[in-house]
Amino acid sequence: MPSLFPGGGLFSEGVSAVGGLSSGEVVLDCGAGQSWWLVIEEEVGHGRIVAGPFPDRFDAAWAAGASGDGGFDEAAPVYGRLRADGGLNRRPSPQDLAWLAHLSEQIDRLPDDWQAVVSDDDLVTTLVVEVAAALTETGLPLHDADGPGNRLGGACLTPEPGLGGIVVTWRQHDRMSVDEVHGAVVNESVHQVMNRALADVLARRGFTVEALGGGSGHLVRSAKFMP
Numbered sequence: 514m515p516s517l518f519p520g521g522g523l524f525s526e527g528v529s530a531v532g533g534l535s536s537g538e539v540v541l542d543c544g545a546g547q548s549w550w551l552v553i554e555e556e557v558g559h560g561r562i563v564a565g566p567f568p569d570r571f572d573a574a575w576a577a578g579a580s581g582d583g584g585f586d587e588a589a590p591v592y593g594r595l596r597a598d599g600g601l602n603r604r605p606s607p608q609d610l611a612w613l614a615h616l617s618e619q620i621d622r623l624p625d626d627w628q629a630v631v632s633d634d635d636l637v638t639t640l641v642v643e644v645a646a647a648l649t650e651t652g653l654p655l656h657d658a659d660g661p662g663n664r665l666g667g668a669c670l671t672p673e674p675g676l677g678g679i680v681v682t683w684r685q686h687d688r689m690s691v692d693e694v695h696g697a698v699v700n701e702s703v704h705q706v707m708n709r710a711l712a713d714v715l716a717r718r719g720f721t722v723e724a725l726g727g728g729s730g731h732l733v734r735s736a737k738f739m740p
Contacts, residue, residue, distance in 0.1 A: 546594065547592060547593060547594045547604055547606075548565060548566030548567060548568070548592070548593075548594075548595075549565060549566060549567040549568070549569060549570055549572065549573040549590050549591070549592050549606070550562050550564070550565030550566055550567070550573065550590070550591050550592075550593065550595075550601055551563050551564040551565055551567075551573055551576060551577055551588040551589070551590060551591075552588060552589060552590075552591040552601070553587050553588045553589075554587075554589070560591070560601075562599075562600075562601055563588050564576055564577075564588070566595070567590070570590045570592070570606065570608065573590035574590050577589070577590070591603055592604055592605070592606035592609070615649065616645065616646055616649055619645055619649050619654065619655045620641075620642065620645050620655070622654075622655045622656065622657040622658065622660060622662075622667070623641070623645075623655065623658070623670060624658045624659055625659050627641075627670075627671070627672055635674065636677075636735070637672045637673075637674050637677070637678065637679060638672070639735075640678065640679055640733070640734070640735050641670055641672060641679055643720075643735065644670060644679060644681065644715065644720065644733055645670065647714065647715060647718045647720070648668050648711070648714065648715075651714050653667070653668055653711070653714070654667040654668070655667050655668050655669075655670065656668060656669045656684045664686065664687040665686055666683070666684045666685045666686040666687075666689075666690070667683075667684055668681060668682075668683060668684075668711060669681070669682045669683070669684050669730075673732065676732055677734055678721075678732050678733050678734035678735075679732075679733050680725065680730050680731070680732055680733075681711050681712075681715065681730055681731050681732075681733050682708060682711075682729065682730035682731075683704060683707035683708050683710075683711055683730075685700070685703065685704060685707070689703060689704075690704070704728075705728040708728055708729070708730055708731065709728075711731065712724065712731045715731075715733055719736055720733050720734065720735060720736065721733070721734040721735070721736050
């Protein structure tokens with residue numbers, strides 16, 4: 514499985530030194546630890562700090578929206594540690610780390626045998642992680658197929674390398690899917706409703722979604738990998 518938090522990329526980038534700002538906009542306190550900052554991304558370089566530090570992402574985002582004619586309209590909250598030269602070393606925020614831990618827990622719910630179907634560097638493996646993240650961000654849990662929560666239901670992801678995607682279906686709680694306490698008709702209709710809901714969410718997130726026969730699920734592919 515590809516790393517959920519690679520060493521390179523967003524959080525390893527630096528941000529350029531502060532320039533042309535009043536002392537009230539940026540506090541150059543390198544001993545303050547890691548904080549949130551407002552950064553304007555630039556075509557050349559890693560970005561320019563325009564305000565900060567802030568205690569949390571919300572305060573930084575609010576400051577950007579409330580700046581009026583302060584020129585912060587294009588600024589985005591970035592978490593990191595201020596360097597002695599006034600630049601910023603980006604770091605994962607506590608919220609980022611908590612999210613990655615939660616996503617990892619969800620991915621661990623995938624059936625034990627799915628990793629035998631695809632390799633770590635397979636594009637379908639990357640797709641599984643992306644779909645799992647999209648559903649988890651929506652608040653939809655993955656089905657804990659081989660764990661203690663297997664009766665609770667959730668989204669099922671089945672890699673299909675031959676089809677260049679994964680099959681996504683919804684598994685209801687055992688009360689609905691096994692015991693059928695509300696009857697077979699309700700069980701089947703709710704199952705189809707949830708399958709369509711999964712498809713709608715993933716389509717909104719930019720995935721290519723193709724319905725399977727009988728409303729049993731959907732084949733999901735990444736649009737960026739389509740020919």
